[in-house]
Amino acid sequence: MSLESDLVLVFHPIAVHFAVALTCVALVLDWIAHWHPRAEWRFAGRLCFFVGVLALGVTGASGWIEHLFPRPASAFDAQIEGLLLYHEYGGYGVLGFFVILAVIRLRLAEPLPVSWLVCATIGVLGVLVQGYIGGEMVYRYGAGVRAVQVLSEQPDEKKKAPAEQSTEAGTNEK
Numbered sequence: 001m002s003l004e005s006d007l008v009l010v011f012h013p014i015a016v017h018f019a020v021a022l023t024c025v026a027l028v029l030d031w032i033a034h035w036h037p038r039a040e041w042r043f044a045g046r047l048c049f050f051v052g053v054l055a056l057g058v059t060g061a062s063g064w065i066e067h068l069f070p071r072p073a074s075a076f077d078a079q080i081e082g083l084l085l086y087h088e089y090g091g092y093g094v095l096g097f098f099v100i101l102a103v104i105r106l107r108l109a110e111p112l113p114v115s116w117l118v119c120a121t122i123g124v125l126g127v128l129v130q131g132y133i134g135g136e137m138v139y140r141y142g143a144g145v146r147a148v149q150v151l152s153e154q155p156d157e158k159k160k161a162p163a164e165q166s167t168e169a170g171t172n173e174k
């Protein structure tokens with residue numbers, strides 16, 4: 001992998017932390033502003049929400065760019081591909097959902113209606129599910145982890161196929 005692609009690949013893991021943190025904090029602040037209607041809470045919630053949507057956009061774009069790069073073969077390719085499908089389309093879905101929420105919010109007068117807050121809560125749950133699936137891909141199956149790719153190239157079957165490969169996804173053909 002070249003230096004350029006290495007640099008591109010760090011953007012998604014960085015951006016995702018901002019997207020998750022800001023959308024979650026925005027939701028908490030918006031609910032607080034709902035129960036304690038003070039200008040400070042409203043301003044903080046609004047700021048975190050819109051910067052969070054921006055971060056989600058960067059997360060989706062960086063994930064899309066990343067999946068265009070060829071990935072070295074891994075013993076867990078079957079599992080990674082399966083999860084990546086949900087992760088990719090789930091990511092576009094969540095991003096689209098938040099863009100719609102942002103457009104609606106721009107047209108709404110404060111205080112925010114409960115229906116919008118409930119939709120934002122569902123959206124944040126979607127972001128968390130996305131983060132969980134991304135974490136499974138990387139920390140369980142080693143997507144993009146160089147050590148896993150190097151070990152996967154070892155000729156020794158024991159090194160190549162850890163027990164998890166056969167028990168979890170049923171890909172063992174023996």
Ligand code: HEM
Nearest residue numbers: 012013016060063064067088091094130131134135138144
């Ligand atoms: C709501 C949007 C998204 C969220 C919250 C999200 C979250 C995550 C997280 C938490 C990881 C693990 C990062 C790490 O610690 O290394 C990850 C990895 C990954 N995501 Fe996403 N993601 C999103 C959208 C997308 C999209 C649209 C794609 C396009 C295919 C994508 C592709 C990937 C890939 C290829 C990885 C594995 C390599 C890496 O760590 O960068 N993601 N994602």
